[in-house]
Amino acid sequence: MAKGAAMEGLERIVSEHRLFEGLGQEFVKLAAGCAKNVRFNADEYLFHAEDPADWIYLVRHGRVALEMATPGRGAVRFETLGEGEIVGLTWLLPPYRWGYDARAIELTRAIALDAKCLRDKCEADHDLGYALMKRFLPVLVQRLQATRLQSLDVYGPPR
Amino acid sequence: MQEYKLAVITPQGLTGLIGSLRAEGFRVIGPTLRDQAIVYDEIESIADLPIGWTDEQDGGHYRVRRRDDAALFGYNVGPHSWKRFLHPPLLRLWRAERTQDGLAVTETAEPAEKYAFLAVRSCELHAIAIQDRVLLQGPYVDPHYQARRQGAFIVAVNCGQAGGTCFCVSMKTGPKAQEGFDLALTELLADEHEFLVEAGSERGAAVLATIPHRAAEARHSALAANAVANAEGNMGRHMRSDDVRELLLANLEHPRWDNVAERCLTCGNCTMVCPTCFCTSVWDENDLTGNVADRKRRWDSCFTMDFSYIHGGSVRSSGRSRYRQWMTHKLATWVDQFGTSGCVGCGRCITWCPVGIDITEEVRAIRGEGGSDGRA
Amino acid sequence: MDRLADFAPVTAPDAMLPRVVRVARRTRDLPDTWTLDLVAADNAPLPRYAPGQFTMLYVFGVGEIPVSISGDASDALRLVQTIRAVGKVSEALTRLAPGDTLGLRGPFGTAWPVADGYGRDVVVVAGGLGLAPLRPALHQLQAERKRFGKLVLLYGTRRPEDILFRRQLASWRRQLDMEIEVTVDHAGTDWRGHVGVVTKLIPRLGVDAENAMALVCGPEVMMRFAASALHDVGLPEPSIHLSLERNMKCAVGLCGHCQFAGSFICKDGAVMRYDKVRQLLGLKEI
Numbered sequence: 015m016a017k018g019a020a021m022e023g024l025e026r027i028v029s030e031h032r033l034f035e036g037l038g039q040e041f042v043k044l045a046a047g048c049a050k051n052v053r054f055n056a057d058e059y060l061f062h063a064e065d066p067a068d069w070i071y072l073v074r075h076g077r078v079a080l081e082m083a084t085p086g087r088g089a090v091r092f093e094t095l096g097e098g099e100i101v102g103l104t105w106l107l108p109p110y111r112w113g114y115d116a117r118a119i120e121l122t123r124a125i126a127l128d129a130k131c132l133r134d135k136c137e138a139d140h141d142l143g144y145a146l147m148k149r150f151l152p153v154l155v156q157r158l159q160a161t162r163l164q165s166l167d168v169y170g171p172p173r
Numbered sequence: 174m175q176e177y178k179l180a181v182i183t184p185q186g187l188t189g190l191i192g193s194l195r196a197e198g199f200r201v202i203g204p205t206l207r208d209q210a211i212v213y214d215e216i217e218s219i220a221d222l223p224i225g226w227t228d229e230q231d232g233g234h235y236r237v238r239r240r241d242d243a244a245l246f247g248y249n250v251g252p253h254s255w256k257r258f259l260h261p262p263l264l265r266l267w268r269a270e271r272t273q274d275g276l277a278v279t280e281t282a283e284p285a286e287k288y289a290f291l292a293v294r295s296c297e298l299h300a301i302a303i304q305d306r307v308l309l310q311g312p313y314v315d316p317h318y319q320a321r322r323q324g325a326f327i328v329a330v331n332c333g334q335a336g337g338t339c340f341c342v343s344m345k346t347g348p349k350a351q352e353g354f355d356l357a358l359t360e361l362l363a364d365e366h367e368f369l370v371e372a373g374s375e376r377g378a379a380v381l382a383t384i385p386h387r388a389a390e391a392r393h394s395a396l397a398a399n400a401v402a403n404a405e406g407n408m409g410r411h412m413r414s415d416d417v418r419e420l421l422l423a424n425l426e427h428p429r430w431d432n433v434a435e436r437c438l439t440c441g442n443c444t445m446v447c448p449t450c451f452c453t454s455v456w457d458e459n460d461l462t463g464n465v466a467d468r469k470r471r472w473d474s475c476f477t478m479d480f481s482y483i484h485g486g487s488v489r490s491s492g493r494s495r496y497r498q499w500m501t502h503k504l505a506t507w508v509d510q511f512g513t514s515g516c517v518g519c520g521r522c523i524t525w526c527p528v529g530i531d532i533t534e535e536v537r538a539i540r541g542e543g544g545s546d547g548r549a
Numbered sequence: 550m551d552r553l554a555d556f557a558p559v560t561a562p563d564a565m566l567p568r569v570v571r572v573a574r575r576t577r578d579l580p581d582t583w584t585l586d587l588v589a590a591d592n593a594p595l596p597r598y599a600p601g602q603f604t605m606l607y608v609f610g611v612g613e614i615p616v617s618i619s620g621d622a623s624d625a626l627r628l629v630q631t632i633r634a635v636g637k638v639s640e641a642l643t644r645l646a647p648g649d650t651l652g653l654r655g656p657f658g659t660a661w662p663v664a665d666g667y668g669r670d671v672v673v674v675a676g677g678l679g680l681a682p683l684r685p686a687l688h689q690l691q692a693e694r695k696r697f698g699k700l701v702l703l704y705g706t707r708r709p710e711d712i713l714f715r716r717q718l719a720s721w722r723r724q725l726d727m728e729i730e731v732t733v734d735h736a737g738t739d740w741r742g743h744v745g746v747v748t749k750l751i752p753r754l755g756v757d758a759e760n761a762m763a764l765v766c767g768p769e770v771m772m773r774f775a776a777s778a779l780h781d782v783g784l785p786e787p788s789i790h791l792s793l794e795r796n797m798k799c800a801v802g803l804c805g806h807c808q809f810a811g812s813f814i815c816k817d818g819a820v821m822r823y824d825k826v827r828q829l830l831g832l833k834e835i
Contacts, residue, residue: 079744091736094744119741160746164734168768169677169707171581171635266565269609275590275650276569276609285558312816313801314561323558425832452805455565455798459610466610468565473804480806481796484635488795494834498808506811 048128054118071101076122105129177372179389189384203291211251230337232529249336254448285320295347296517300448329354333400338520340410348404359397412533421505434493441474443522567652599660600685607652612638617682631681661686670698670756676767700727705747751778758783786824
């Protein structure tokens with residue numbers, strides 16, 4: 015695909031994603047400028063714990079599992095993310111390192127946005143920074159709530 | 174409702190009444206003095222009544238005291254209520270046996286006794302009517318209560334004095350008996366010791382006809398009215414009752430619940446003495462062979478830890494939540510369930526609470542009116 | 550006037566007396582969960598019941614507990630009930646073998662309002678063992694498939710090993726025109742399905758929310774959050790139905806144990822409308 019057409023494709027995808035709604039054409043161009051198409055085969059890792067959190071992944075097709083390795087139990091999957099969902103929120107905060115592994119469960123296509131690039135732009139333009147924070151924070155809070163529910167272990171045997 | 178002519182009987186006539194009922198196969202239950210309290214038990218004649226006794230009641234306080242007359246009914250209510258006969262504290266529901274083909278239910282409940290209750294107060298008539306609603310008018314009927322209730326003959330007594338914890342006037346349940354009785358007596362202690370008798374049913378009128386009586390005169394009615402007015406005007410407690418349901422349902426997290434929780438022992442006395450509390454539990458008892466199993470029923474109390482147990486824990490595990498459950502059920506959700514308040518203002522829960530928690534005071538505190546005892 | 554000999558009170562039937570039924574089949578669903586197929590032992594027809602109702606099952610000499618009916622309500626010959634062994638009586642129930650007798654009372658309680666879903670999309674949200682009381686509703690949805698719009702089943706449980714009625718879920722997916730999504734709280738790497746709370750699946754529902762109906766059953770915490778999430782995506786509160794649970798002794802509204810504020814779960818529930826219970830669910834120790 016010619017570079018121009020690829021850019022258009024990325025721009026369209028970014029602009030249509032609900033997370034970036036209303037941020038204007040300039041931002042879309044910017045983000046698309048920091049973006050690329052990526053693809054992961056089943057069981058391929060997107061990233062490992064402790065890796066620098068330099069990319070944000072918008073899943074377009076497929077399913078990604080967030081995992082933690084525990085001694086004696088192997089890897090435990092505590093969340094799966096699918097089409098339209100964002101993998102990776104820790105890019106927002108120092109020390110910008112992933113706290114867990116992310117692995118594709120099946121063939122997965124995603125858009126990877128350059129987090130470093132976005133962070134630099136946010137530092138330079140605080141309005142943009144604030145606008146992005148307002149969009150990512152609700153996702154973070156929703157995930158926190160969901161995780162809390164999971165930690166209650168409501169389906170576990172009565173104690 | 175049919176009106177019957179008022180009559181007057183003497184104490185001997187009352188003995189005749191008791192005898193008449195016994196002759197007809199009724200087991201007559203009435204107040205009697207035992208273990209320094211006036212309780213309900215089988216009586217054979219007026220000699221078994223607490224003649225010349227009264228009671229002194231307050232929060233967490235009950236004493237019997239001698240009167241300076243020979244009144245037969247000169248006291249209020251004690252720890253017993255008529256529910257111990259109509260809704261027995263302990264009952265075997267059925268028996269099952271292990272047979273060759275598996276389990277079989279071999280025996281059901283024992284037959285009910287035929288009771289005549291003597292000296293049922295107005296608040297107690299209301300309490301019986303409330304339990305009738307709960308146990309007879311729902312989608313399922315309690316046949317054990319029904320059997321005992323069906324044949325029961327009720328002789329009410331209008332109170333001539335109010336108890337230290339009484340508030341029937343607030344709850345509109347007394348002191349005068351209005352309905353739900355076969356006969357109603359008002360003790361008259363003037364020059365002569367007599368009883369004004371009002372029949373409240375065909376049965377009552379028929380029984381009255383079998384004992385010596387004469388027509389009542391205006392002075393009897395006047396004396397009776399005075400006696401009732403005396404009770405009405407000296408209530409030991411008072412509770413504004415027109416808004417209690419809304420008040421409590423709007424204040425389920427009021428700080429007063431923490432306050433009462435510090436005092437309440439969750440002993441459950443209040444539920445045992447309350448004439449409308451109806452909760453029960455069931456359990457199974459086997460004999461030593463393991464081939465016979467009885468299913469039994471007993472009174473239960475929402476104050477126990479087990480009462481709300483599910484999934485390894487109790488829904489209401491704090492004392493606070495259990496006191497709140499009892500009081501909001503009695504005064505608020507009971508209305509939603511059965512159409513009336515569950516409280517008849519008899520004051521037993523106040524008298525028999527070991528720490529003297531006063532339901533009328535708790536309502537006042539939640540309403541924000543301070544904690545005085547509000548003696549009327 | 551009455552004579553003692555004349556005193557023969559006419560009383561209502563005793564709803565506390567069990568009838569005898571027999572175990573026809575015993576199936577192990579999970580390490581701690583079994584399904585019993587019950588048939589009449591006394592030649593009387595089995596009681597007909599509606600999806601969502603429960604019975605009181607009595608084990609000789611041990612005790613009696615409420616158990617949800619988990620079978621097909623149109624089957625007049627068998628009563629299918631699923632029990633998780635968590636206490637004395639439930640353990641004894643799950644140890645009964647085919648041919649053994651037990652006591653049965655009921656059915657009791659309110660039913661899933663499946664017919665209210667005619668002409669509408671229906672969302673069924675189950676958590677853990679909550680799939681069992683919903684299965685009769687799923688049978689009815691399947692039997693009358695044409696009368697409903699889109700059907701969705703969301704099922705959440707602890708781990709893949711805890712998925713109840715696994716084979717049946719697979720066959721429903723195949724036979725029914727029904728979308729089924731299963732999610733677990735956590736899993737090993739063999740699991741290729743969703744991991745996450747069941748409420749996460751709700752925003753992705755492709756149903757006509759305003760006109761849809763939801764049936765929800767599972768642990769109370771899960772039902773609270775699921776009902777709230779369903780409402781957030783547009784289902785009206787009166788269209789969401791939950792199945793609540795409380796301590797039960799008599800199941801006929803006379804013992805007082807199952808009270809949930811002013812409702813008796815045994816007769817005003819177990820199935821209740823969300824708008825009627827939402828505020829109470831938010832209060833502690835009610």
